Amino acid sequence: MRNRRSLRQGLSPLQQALRALAFPTALAAGFFLGWRFFLAPEPSRLPLETPTSTTPRSGASPTLEVVPTGRPASSLGRGVRLGQPAPDFTLRDLSGNPHTLSDHRGRVVVINFWATWCPPCRVEMPALQDTYETYRDQGVVVLAVNLTQVDELDAIEPYRQELGLTFPILLDSASEVSNGLYRVLGIPTSVFVDRDGVVQEVFVGAIPLEELDTKIRNLLGGSS
Numbered sequence: 173m174r175n176r177r178s179l180r181q182g183l184s185p186l187q188q189a190l191r192a193l194a195f196p197t198a199l200a201a202g203f204f205l206g207w208r209f210f211l212a213p214e215p216s217r218l219p220l221e222t223p224t225s226t227t228p229r230s231g232a233s234p235t236l237e238v239v240p241t242g243r244p245a246s247s248l249g250r251g252v253r254l255g256q257p258a259p260d261f262t263l264r265d266l267s268g269n270p271h272t273l274s275d276h277r278g279r280v281v282v283i284n285f286w287a288t289w290c291p292p293c294r295v296e297m298p299a300l301q302d303t304y305e306t307y308r309d310q311g312v313v314v315l316a317v318n319l320t321q322v323d324e325l326d327a328i329e330p331y332r333q334e335l336g337l338t339f340p341i342l343l344d345s346a347s348e349v350s351n352g353l354y355r356v357l358g359i360p361t362s363v364f365v366d367r368d369g370v371v372q373e374v375f376v377g378a379i380p381l382e383e384l385d386t387k388i389r390n391l392l393g394g395s396s
Contacts, residue, residue: 236322237358240292242377248355248363252374258283258365259353263317263342266329271315271340274369279311280391281365285356286316287323288331292378293360297335299381304339307388311367314339319359321347366391 251259258281262272273281284300286293304314318328320343332341342349350356354363364373364387372391379387 236287236319236356238290238292239358239360239377240295242375242379242383245374245376248357248361248374250355252354252363252371254371254374256371257369258363258371261349261353263344263349265340265342266332271342273315273365276313276315277369278367279313280307280367280388281313281315282388283354283363283365284314284316285319285350285354285359285361287319287359288327289323290359294335296360296378297337299379299384301335301337301339302381303384303388306385307392310392312388312392316341317344317349318342319347319350319356320345364391 258273260272260274262270264270273283282300282303284296286297288294300314300316304312316337316339318341320328325343328341328343331337344350354361358376360376360378362375362379363371364375366372373387375387
């Protein structure tokens, strides 16, 4: 007991004050940590922005963003960038015939990612068809890649007939192209590839006919 008193007497006033505050400080810290980890409610985690989205019919894949208003993009994932070669792929059409992107080298190619349940895709399809009919003889190809894994296969052919589509409709049954190669997160998405197989533009959302026509004319005029 005397040793403790002697020790206290040997401490400066500041040291004595700090010792006196040590226990209540530790008690307060312990109370706060206990409240924070065990009693405090979880903070709300709101997204920075809420995209317009539609649940795929099959429900077999995460929800994709549906983009009614088009906007340009500089890239899609790591493999699709402006000024870089478009990743090559082979997909079969509704008749089972294979279509390989690189087979169309020397032509302007519009790769369009879509699904039957996507309203903006339906709005955009007539513009794609009109462009295909207008510029097909000048070397323009439209490859409509259907996100078959999150769509209904039986709905695709009636959809094609209803809208009078004559360009190739390709079935991405395992999402190898839309998800694996091109990392598509929103539909419709269009990738514009020049005659040399190089990505010149990426456009996410429906494209008006006038704007689509301008893009194609620029590619036809500027391609080698």
